[in-house]
Amino acid sequence: MRSVYLDTNILIQLFEGAGELHDALWALIGKSSSANGPRFQTSALSFAEVLVKPYRENNTELVNLYQALSHSNDWLSVVYVAPSVIDRAAMIRASVGKIKLPDAIHLATASVLRSSHFMTQDMGISNLPSLANPFTGEALLPSIEIVRLDIASLHALSEALSQ
Numbered sequence: 635m636r637s638v639y640l641d642t643n644i645l646i647q648l649f650e651g652a653g654e655l656h657d658a659l660w661a662l663i664g665k666s667s668s669a670n671g672p673r674f675q676t677s678a679l680s681f682a683e684v685l686v687k688p689y690r691e692n693n694t695e696l697v698n699l700y701q702a703l704s705h706s707n708d709w710l711s712v713v714y715v716a717p718s719v720i721d722r723a724a725m726i727r728a729s730v731g732k733i734k735l736p737d738a739i740h741l742a743t744a745s746v747l748r749s750s751h752f753m754t755q756d757m758g759i760s761n762l763p764s765l766a767n768p769f770t771g772e773a774l775l776p777s778i779e780i781v782r783l784d785i786a787s788l789h790a791l792s793e794a795l796s797q
Contacts, residue, residue, distance in 0.1 A: 636795050637673040638781075639744035640710070641754035642683040642736075645676065647783060649684075649699060658788045665792065666709040672795040675711045677719075677743040678704065679736060711747075719743050725774055729765045733758060745775050751791060753781045 640648075648659055666672055681704040688696035706712045722742035727733055733741075737759050744752045752759070765774040781791050 636750040637675055637747065638751045638753055638791070638795070639740070639747065639749040639778075640674055640676045640680070641740055641752065641756060641759070642676075642680040643755040644753050644783060645680055645684050645700075645703075647755070649703075650696070655783060655785060655788075658785055659783065662788055662792055662795075663709055665795065673711065674709055675713065675744070675747050675749055677740055678712055678714045679739055679743075681712075683736065713743060713747065715739060715743070716746070719746055722746060722774055725767060726765060728768075729774070730762065741775060741778070744778055748776075749778055751779045751781050751794075753783065753791070755783050 644659070647656060648663070651659075662672075663674065666674055681700055684700050685697060687693075688700065703710065704712055719739060719742045722745060723735065723738040726738040726741055727735065730738070737756060740754075741752065741759065741762070760780055762775055762778075762780070764776075766772060767774060781787050
């Protein structure tokens, strides 16, 4: 079964965005309800990131929405940051260089979950080399396709997930 890791900025687009891109993203999420549909995943770290602005702006409605979403539900699996993710994130940062720690944690989580796709708007996450654990040779980022949030990419992802 194919799974898509959702970066923090994708969650923000889903719940705070509007327009054609927002609608196309929700159409993709809607496919998760079918028996062979994709599964969506994210890290609990995403909620530490998305809650900052609603807390800063005292937006109780959005805080409540994100807090409710921060627990796994029928379309989104939320996983906690495990020690294995922290170790893998450190190896990713050691190998890639200028990648930010939250981004490395998201990539490491997607890797541990064996996500087939990683959806993000973060331009700091792109064209990652195939990385391996320097001690064991185990692949750190095996076959995770980076997907940008645009209409063409969403349609291509939808097609890929339908196969």
